[in-house]
Amino acid sequence: MQKVTFEISMSLDGFVAGPEPSLEDPLGRGGERLHEWILGLKSWRASHGRSGGEEGLDSDLLAESIAAGGATIMGRNMFSGGEGPWENDPNPDGWWGDEPPFRHPVFVLTHHERESQAMQGGTTFHFVTTGIEAALEQARAAAGDKNVAIAGGADVAQQYLRAGLLDEMQIHVVPLLLGAGVRLFDDGLGAEDQPRLERVRVIDSPAVTHLRYRVVK
Amino acid sequence: MQKVTFEISMSLDGFVAGPEPSLEDPLGRGGERLHEWILGLKSWRASHGRSGGEEGLDSDLLAESIAAGGATIMGRNMFSGGEGPWENDPNPDGWWGDEPPFRHPVFVLTHHERESQAMQGGTTFHFVTTGIEAALEQARAAAGDKNVAIAGGADVAQQYLRAGLLDEMQIHVVPLLLGAGVRLFDDGLGAEDQPRLERVRVIDSPAVTHLRYRVVK
Numbered sequence: 001m002q003k004v005t006f007e008i009s010m011s012l013d014g015f016v017a018g019p020e021p022s023l024e025d026p027l028g029r030g031g032e033r034l035h036e037w038i039l040g041l042k043s044w045r046a047s048h049g050r051s052g053g054e055e056g057l058d059s060d061l062l063a064e065s066i067a068a069g070g071a072t073i074m075g076r077n078m079f080s081g082g083e084g085p086w087e088n089d090p091n092p093d094g095w096w097g098d099e100p101p102f103r104h105p106v107f108v109l110t111h112h113e114r115e116s117q118a119m120q121g122g123t124t125f126h127f128v129t130t131g132i133e134a135a136l137e138q139a140r141a142a143a144g145d146k147n148v149a150i151a152g153g154a155d156v157a158q159q160y161l162r163a164g165l166l167d168e169m170q171i172h173v174v175p176l177l178l179g180a181g182v183r184l185f186d187d188g189l190g191a192e193d194q195p196r197l198e199r200v201r202v203i204d205s206p207a208v209t210h211l212r213y214r215v216v217k
Numbered sequence: 218m219q220k221v222t223f224e225i226s227m228s229l230d231g232f233v234a235g236p237e238p239s240l241e242d243p244l245g246r247g248g249e250r251l252h253e254w255i256l257g258l259k260s261w262r263a264s265h266g267r268s269g270g271e272e273g274l275d276s277d278l279l280a281e282s283i284a285a286g287g288a289t290i291m292g293r294n295m296f297s298g299g300e301g302p303w304e305n306d307p308n309p310d311g312w313w314g315d316e317p318p319f320r321h322p323v324f325v326l327t328h329h330e331r332e333s334q335a336m337q338g339g340t341t342f343h344f345v346t347t348g349i350e351a352a353l354e355q356a357r358a359a360a361g362d363k364n365v366a367i368a369g370g371a372d373v374a375q376q377y378l379r380a381g382l383l384d385e386m387q388i389h390v391v392p393l394l395l396g397a398g399v400r401l402f403d404d405g406l407g408a409e410d411q412p413r414l415e416r417v418r419v420i421d422s423p424a425v426t427h428l429r430y431r432v433v434k
Binding site: 184 | 236392
């Protein structure tokens with residue numbers, strides 16, 4: 001059955017990027033340390049068109065996620081870091097290179113219309129200006145039997161979570177204290193407005209602890 | 218070897234108490250849900266002088282922590298919720314009843330001197346006005362070969378962590394979003410000022426995921 005999923009690396013103190021993310025430093029100060037565990041994995045390298053890399057628990061887990069996804073949704077910030085009209089975006093082609101690792105349709109949430117853009121390797125970026133539900137509807141259709149992955153950032157994931165549109169969430173807890181930065185879960189609504197979670201699976205690897213939860217509807 | 222340890226229940230979104238903790242509601246709105254997993258456990262009930270309760274992974278883990286501790290340190294807020302001179306404290310005898318569950322010496326950090334107070338069941342409260350290092354020194358001596366447990370609150374734990382005085386930290390991640398409240402890890406210093414952590418052990422129980430880290434000195 002098709003699911004809407006979200007997964008992200010989070011420091012033990014709750015940050016998914018370091019402080020002051022910018023065009024030059026999209027993960028914020030120190031934020032690249034959140035992703036160190038993933039960069040050497042065989043499955044990550046394969047998705048980026050590279051050979052070699054470490055096999056094992058973490059690589060298998062990532063391979064599972066990659067295989068499960070049939071479409072991706074991301075915020076404008078995660079696509080290019082820009083805002084406003086595209087002609088003023090200093091990074092209009094985005095951060096993902098000529099051959100992005102998604103290899104399926106990617107729906108970018110934006111307030112500014114733009115033609116779809118087919119990339120090498122199977123990724124096509126579609127730009128959706130009609131909101132998170134419309135983007136999800138398009139992504140669901142594009143994904144077929146596979147899952148729709150909400151890629152981020154944190155604000156986009158929170159919007160889907162609070163709208164009751166997320167089925168599963170996997171948090172990769174990195175044994176790291178960032179001290180400051182962008183929180184996955186910002187202060188917001190009280191407990192009564194939060195969805196209920198059920199633990200689905202915990203995978204403990206030396207580098208990271210992978211916590212998977214089901215969002216109870 | 219004697220260790221200085223800290224453990225606490227934390228919601229997935231990083232809170233260790235709900236919003237607006239008060240004398241009437243010391244865990245804040247919704248905060249009692251963080252501790253539901255512990256209240257029915259056999260080892261928790263035994264520490265509170267009660268019989269019965271659930272056996273299993275969680276109970277064994279708690280029993281292990283209880284057996285390992287020879288002295289406890291807590292903040293004034295965790296003792297009574299009060300501040301200022303003791304004669305003005307609306308809750309001067311604290312929250313812990315006539316027979317507190319610690320059953321060993323407990324050192325309470327306070328700015329206001331007070332005589333030690335022996336309770337039933339082996340707990341004696343000592344009031345330390347000379348800072349976190351002095352309290353630790355006294356607790357270390359009192360604990361003998363056993364560990365010193367930093368009981369909390371979050372601010373006290375952070376002080377010990379950042380002073381490099383903590384050896385191990387165990388976080389019980391509760392599959393719960395509180396949305397607001399008291400964070401274990403507040404925004405603070407940047408990554409470069411944070412201690413480095415190493416994962417020691419992950420125990421996955423149906424109710425809670427227990428993450429234990431060593432603080433690298």
